[in-house]
Amino acid sequence: MFDYTVRRLLIAVPTLIVISLVIFLVLSLAPNDPMAQVPLTVPPEVKEKMREALGLGQPLYVQFWKWLVQFFWIEPQVLIDHYFGTNYSEDKLRVISWQTRAPVMDTVVQRLPQTLWVVGMSYVVAIAISIPIGIYSAYKQYSIFDQAGTFITMVGYSIPPFFTGPLVIVIFAVYLDWFPSTYDTLHEVNSWDSFIIQLKQMFLPVMVLAIQGTAQISRYMRSAILDNLNQDYVRTARAKGLSESIVILVHVLRNSMIPVITVIALNLPLIFGGAIITEQVFKVNGIGQQLILAIYANDLPTIQTLTFIFAFLIVFMNLVADVLYALLDPRIRYE
Amino acid sequence: MSEKRNNQESLFSPGSSYWGDVWLQFKKHKGALLGAIIFFGIVISVMLGPLLWPFEPNAIDIRSRNQGPSLLHPFGTDQLGRDTFSRMIAGGRTSITVGLAAMFLALILGTLIGVIAGYFKKLDGILMRFTDLFLSLPLLPLLLLMMFLFREPLSVSYGPEKGMFILIVFAIGVTSWMPTARIVRGDVLALKQREFVMAARSIGTPDQKIILRHILPNILSPILVSATLGIANAIITESALSFLGLGFPPDFPTWGRLLNDAVDYLQLHPERVMWPGLAISLTVLSINFLGDGLRDALDPRIRGR
Numbered sequence: 001m002f003d004y005t006v007r008r009l010l011i012a013v014p015t016l017i018v019i020s021l022v023i024f025l026v027l028s029l030a031p032n033d034p035m036a037q038v039p040l041t042v043p044p045e046v047k048e049k050m051r052e053a054l055g056l057g058q059p060l061y062v063q064f065w066k067w068l069v070q071f072f073w074i075e076p077q078v079l080i081d082h083y084f085g086t087n088y089s090e091d092k093l094r095v096i097s098w099q100t101r102a103p104v105m106d107t108v109v110q111r112l113p114q115t116l117w118v119v120g121m122s123y124v125v126a127i128a129i130s131i132p133i134g135i136y137s138a139y140k141q142y143s144i145f146d147q148a149g150t151f152i153t154m155v156g157y158s159i160p161p162f163f164t165g166p167l168v169i170v171i172f173a174v175y176l177d178w179f180p181s182t183y184d185t186l187h188e189v190n191s192w193d194s195f196i197i198q199l200k201q202m203f204l205p206v207m208v209l210a211i212q213g214t215a216q217i218s219r220y221m222r223s224a225i226l227d228n229l230n231q232d233y234v235r236t237a238r239a240k241g242l243s244e245s246i247v248i249l250v251h252v253l254r255n256s257m258i259p260v261i262t263v264i265a266l267n268l269p270l271i272f273g274g275a276i277i278t279e280q281v282f283k284v285n286g287i288g289q290q291l292i293l294a295i296y297a298n299d300l301p302t303i304q305t306l307t308f309i310f311a312f313l314i315v316f317m318n319l320v321a322d323v324l325y326a327l328l329d330p331r332i333r334y335e
Numbered sequence: 336m337s338e339k340r341n342n343q344e345s346l347f348s349p350g351s352s353y354w355g356d357v358w359l360q361f362k363k364h365k366g367a368l369l370g371a372i373i374f375f376g377i378v379i380s381v382m383l384g385p386l387l388w389p390f391e392p393n394a395i396d397i398r399s400r401n402q403g404p405s406l407l408h409p410f411g412t413d414q415l416g417r418d419t420f421s422r423m424i425a426g427g428r429t430s431i432t433v434g435l436a437a438m439f440l441a442l443i444l445g446t447l448i449g450v451i452a453g454y455f456k457k458l459d460g461i462l463m464r465f466t467d468l469f470l471s472l473p474l475l476p477l478l479l480l481m482m483f484l485f486r487e488p489l490s491v492s493y494g495p496e497k498g499m500f501i502l503i504v505f506a507i508g509v510t511s512w513m514p515t516a517r518i519v520r521g522d523v524l525a526l527k528q529r530e531f532v533m534a535a536r537s538i539g540t541p542d543q544k545i546i547l548r549h550i551l552p553n554i555l556s557p558i559l560v561s562a563t564l565g566i567a568n569a570i571i572t573e574s575a576l577s578f579l580g581l582g583f584p585p586d587f588p589t590w591g592r593l594l595n596d597a598v599d600y601l602q603l604h605p606e607r608v609m610w611p612g613l614a615i616s617l618t619v620l621s622i623n624f625l626g627d628g629l630r631d632a633l634d635p636r637i638r639g640r
Contacts, residue, residue: 018468026480151366154627158620160571162578162591163612166598170605181601266470273475277575281598291476292579295483303480310473318471 001326004333008322012315017068019311024064027304070095071305075105099299107302108287108309114183115286119275121206123264126213133214134221134256135248141226149218156215161274164208165281172204179203183284205282209274213267220263224256231255258328265321268314360632367628370621377618378431384424392425392588393417410610413596423610426588430570431618433503433589437569440508442515442562446554449519450546454527463520466513474510475575481506482581495584503582507569515561522554556633563626567619574615590615 058066074094094103133153137146159167173181180201189198228234229252237247276288283289287306294302326333362368395417404411410419452462482502489498526532526549535545570590576582577591585592590611597607 015468015471019472022472023477023480026477026484029484154623155616155620158567158623159612159616160574160619162575162594163608163616166594166601166608167612169601170608174602174605269470269472269474272473273575276475276479277578280579291479295479295581303483307473307476307480310476311471314471314473 001333004326005323008319012319016312016315019315020068020071020308021064023304023307023311024067025060027300028060028063067095067304071308078103078105095301095305097294097299097302099294099297099302104302104305107290108305111285111287111290112309114185114284115275115279115288118202118205118209118278118284118286119271121202122209122213122271125206125210126217127264129210130214130218130221131253133218134260135225135253137218138222138225138229139248146222149222153215153219156211157219159211160277161208161212162277162281164211165204165278168204168207169281181282183282185283185285205278205284208278208281209271212274213271216267216270217260217264220260221256224259225252228252228255254328258325261321261324261328265318268317272310272314357632361628364628364631366624367631370624370628373617373621374625377427377614377621381424381427381431385421385428388421388424390418390421392422393586404606411604411607413607419593419607419610422588422593423590423614426590426593426611427614427618429500429583429587429589430573430591430615433500433507433573434566434570436500436504437507437511437573438562438565440504441512441565441569442558444508445512445515445561446519446551446558448512449516450523450550450554452516453520453523454542454546454550459520462516466516469510469513472510478506478510478572478576479579479581482576486581490584496587499583499587503573503576507572511565511568511572515558515565518557518561519554522557523550526550526553559633560626560630563622563629567622567626570615570622571619 078094095105096102097104097107100107133149137143137149140146169181172179178200181204183201183205184197187194187198187201189195234247234252237251238244242251272288275286276291278284279286279288280292287309291303291306291310293299294306361371410423412418413422448462448466452459452466485502486499489502492498493501532545532549535549540548573582573589574591574594577589578595580595582591583589593611594608594615597604597611600607
């Protein structure tokens with residue numbers, strides 16, 4: 001198990017480096033001049049100096065190397081300093097945003113928890129809803145419940161988050177007035193009442209993402225369970241007198257989770273895309289919104305760092321899925 | 336029982352052809368049939384709509400602004416008095432054209448990479464790593480990045496609308512070929528072991544001819560299915576980009592853009608988000624049903640039953 005995890009980790013590292021190279025190359029291939037926003041009254045010599053300060057005069061591989069060092073070597077030191085009060089990172093150059101003139105990671109650290117909370121909660125909700133739906137509609141295949149479920153998941157799969165977002169705002173915030181339509185970013189949780197308010201303002205963004213997730217996961221859950229229900233081991237389990245609930249919930253479910261976990265991992269880019277849109281619709285101050293703001297402000301270091309963080313989250317979650325896979329299916333560990 | 340016999344008869348009746356059988360099976364899937372009718376209905380109405388509808392999508396009539404649905408303007412008017420129905424037609428035209436064009440590009444790329452990876456063993460490892468890499472890229476951030484970086488230079492050289500069209504189609508095409516490539520590779524790997532391909536090779540047919548004559552016709556059905564799903568994906572992606580304000584220029588209507596404009600008036604005129612939102616959802620839903628039915632109809636194991 002340990003060997004397997006280490007091997008997966010060793011594959012993830014080069015993947016991440018290639019992805020960061022791709023992002024870097026896309027940014028550097030761009031015909032845009034990052035200095036275009038600088039006023040024309042600034043003399044050319046000064047402009048040249050600014051260019052140098054941004055590291056723009058150097059060859060591409062030097063720029064890329066510098067970014068790698070800043071992101072993978074200096075930023076972790078900052079983190080260590082922050083937690084243990086040491087000063088490894090003093091006087092070292094960090095990735096600086098052109099927009100706020102502050103280190104990019106400082107803003108990211110403030111904003112990342114919101115994104116992770118919304119995405120994580122929506123996954124929890126989606127899995128909690130779609131597992132029972134998937135089990136029941138596979139168990140009673142072609143029943144009315146199954147057919148209605150198939151239709152509803154198809155609808156949920158087809159409605160994009162940028163429509164469900166405004167739709168739930170119209171229904172739950174404008175007409176029913178149950179939940180706030182935007183996320184109050186200054187809200188602090190310090191008592192039971194404020195916790196309820198926090199839950200309420202999380203509800204709509206989580207719901208939008210969870211609709212998307214539920215539709216995908218329950219479809220795969222259903223077909224995975226259908227595949228497993230006719231297997232010999234199910235007949236054996238029934239023949240030795242296990243109760244139906246143990247057969248389904250222990251034996252079949254565990255085996256059906258394997259393809260479902262793959263699907264969850266493969267759909268992550270889609271869910272993070274949905275999170276960017278959801279954050280924009282509900283004005284959640286997550287890293288998706290930060291990315292949009294940075295794009296509008298022409299802030300290349302922030303764009304580069306944030307795109308990489310999205311890639312990192314996706315690769316990391318894929319790694320988690322791979323490990324879960326091995327936990328569920330011992331055969332995979334020894335391949 | 337009688338239905339089963341009918342099907343059997345139709346399978347072996349003298350006039351039955353491959354596509355005839357596919358059509359018979361497709362007809363039995365009611366959702367797919369309805370999806371096909373709705374999708375082609377939408378396509379025909381957005382293509383012919385501008386010829387029949389009297390209002391121009393960008394004609395401003397400030398006196399009749401912010402109207403609700405009426406006989407003259409069935410979907411109402413927007414804050415500048417432009418007729419929403421004509422803007423919906425114009426938007427649908429763009430969205431569907433982008434969807435079709437991006438799907439073709441993704442299909443060509445995916446089929447090419449899938450066939451090469453499946454047929455030539457030496458390239459398989461590299462190409463599949465490449466596909467996996469693309470699958471773990473954060474696609475929406477990268478698309479936004481491409482829009483942001485290449486928008487201006489392309490609008491300068493091709494004009495704002497045409498430049499944006501080329502950019503969006505290219506960007507969606509190069510980021511959505513991976514599922515097709517994977518499916519095609521799997522099918523090519525299986526086909527390569529079949530006797531007719533071995534026979535063709537044993538009489539010295541060059542690889543290029545084997546691929547064109549024996550492999551490609553046999554992988555047509557997975558390609559068709561992923562084509563339908565590709566249109567749906569491309570329409571959603573284009574709308575997402577326009578929704579985030581990084582798609583077509585503001586005065587150029589697409590469904591995503593109209594949705595984005597309507598969100599600003601969400602509190603005052605909540606019905607306005609419905610038209611573009613419903614149009615996108617209905618189109619995508621009908622395409623998904625169409626793809627589902629097509630998958631069943633093209634699968635010989637299901638068709639025989």
